[in-house]
Amino acid sequence: MQVWQGEFGLEHLFLNVLNVVLPVLICAGIGFGLALIHAPFDSKVIGGIVSKVGYPTLIISHLSTTKLAVGTFLDVMTAAALAVAGFGVLGFVALKALRLPVRAFLTPLMHGNVGNIGLPITLLALGDAGMAYTMAFVVVVLISIFTLGMWIPAGEFSPKKLATSPIIYAVALSLILMATDTSLPQPILKSFDILGGLSIPLMLLTLGHTLATLRVKTLGRSILLTLLHLAMAVVIAGALIWFFGFTGPERGAVILCCLMPSSVATYLFIDQHVPEYGPDVAGYILVSTLATILVLPVALSYWI
Numbered sequence: 001m002q003v004w005q006g007e008f009g010l011e012h013l014f015l016n017v018l019n020v021v022l023p024v025l026i027c028a029g030i031g032f033g034l035a036l037i038h039a040p041f042d043s044k045v046i047g048g049i050v051s052k053v054g055y056p057t058l059i060i061s062h063l064s065t066t067k068l069a070v071g072t073f074l075d076v077m078t079a080a081a082l083a084v085a086g087f088g089v090l091g092f093v094a095l096k097a098l099r100l101p102v103r104a105f106l107t108p109l110m111h112g113n114v115g116n117i118g119l120p121i122t123l124l125a126l127g128d129a130g131m132a133y134t135m136a137f138v139v140v141v142l143i144s145i146f147t148l149g150m151w152i153p154a155g156e157f158s159p160k161k162l163a164t165s166p167i168i169y170a171v172a173l174s175l176i177l178m179a180t181d182t183s184l185p186q187p188i189l190k191s192f193d194i195l196g197g198l199s200i201p202l203m204l205l206t207l208g209h210t211l212a213t214l215r216v217k218t219l220g221r222s223i224l225l226t227l228l229h230l231a232m233a234v235v236i237a238g239a240l241i242w243f244f245g246f247t248g249p250e251r252g253a254v255i256l257c258c259l260m261p262s263s264v265a266t267y268l269f270i271d272q273h274v275p276e277y278g279p280d281v282a283g284y285i286l287v288s289t290l291a292t293i294l295v296l297p298v299a300l301s302y303w304i
């Protein structure tokens with residue numbers, strides 16, 4: 001569903017891309033505005049609803065109804081795990097070379113915002129199939145955020161959070177339904193569609209609201225980390241596409257997920273465990289998110 005490709009010239013390409021990106025920015029902008037006018041907004045409550053209800057039902061409703069090859073979906077999950085590992089290794093080396101604290105900056109460098117931004121972007125740009133493959137990334141990144149992402153700044157690891165995550169069981173059920181070509185009863189499926197439909201708008205509102213409340217200290221280091229992340233993303237995405245031979249929507253999903261800015265969720269762990277670097281991490285998250293306004297049109301027009 002590559003609506004941006006055609007024979008209408010460069011302006012038409014970017015106009016189509018903006019039609020994909022702008023709805024995401026507008027929704028996030030509304031959340032930003034809610035923060036500016038101090039409207040009641042409980043990010044923790046919304047985050048709990050999305051992670052415990054929204055994500056699992058969204059995963060089941062889309063994966064169980066979208067025609068995907070189970071093997072390819074598992075390949076994308078493997079690619080996502082390799083991507084997180086790649087960002088971890090390259091990020092560790094780069095941070096050591098730059099003499100920046102690993103505990104503070106490695107977690108944000110490793111984990112992209114594939115949920116808040118990746119899901120709506122791939123849905124608009126690549127359709128249901130692209131969004132379904134992006135969910136493979138979302139699952140892996142969320143698991144990593146709430147395990148390694150917490151352990152690196154805190155210095156401890158709890159396997160209990162992994163075992164009790166409803167997302168794990170939602171993916172397992174979806175894979176069983178996909179492999180056996182089985183459908184859920186219509187009332188349940190419709191309920192999951194409604195509940196899953198909450199996720200994307202709530203995530204975008206939360207993204208905008210969180211960005212408005214971040215405490216930014218300096219921009220120089222934030223710009224450097226953003227450029228570093230983009231360079232790593234290009235290398236990792238190119239390597240994964242070549243290694244797995246991805247084509248079509250799975251190729252687009254892998255590229256877009258690798259290019260996603262730093263996850264807002266990682267800021268909470270840094271602010272809690274390494275608070276002296278909280279403003280620097282906040283600046284990096286903000287700059288990398290704003291950079292997507294330039295990065296995504298280029299990627300959608302010329303790489304996907």
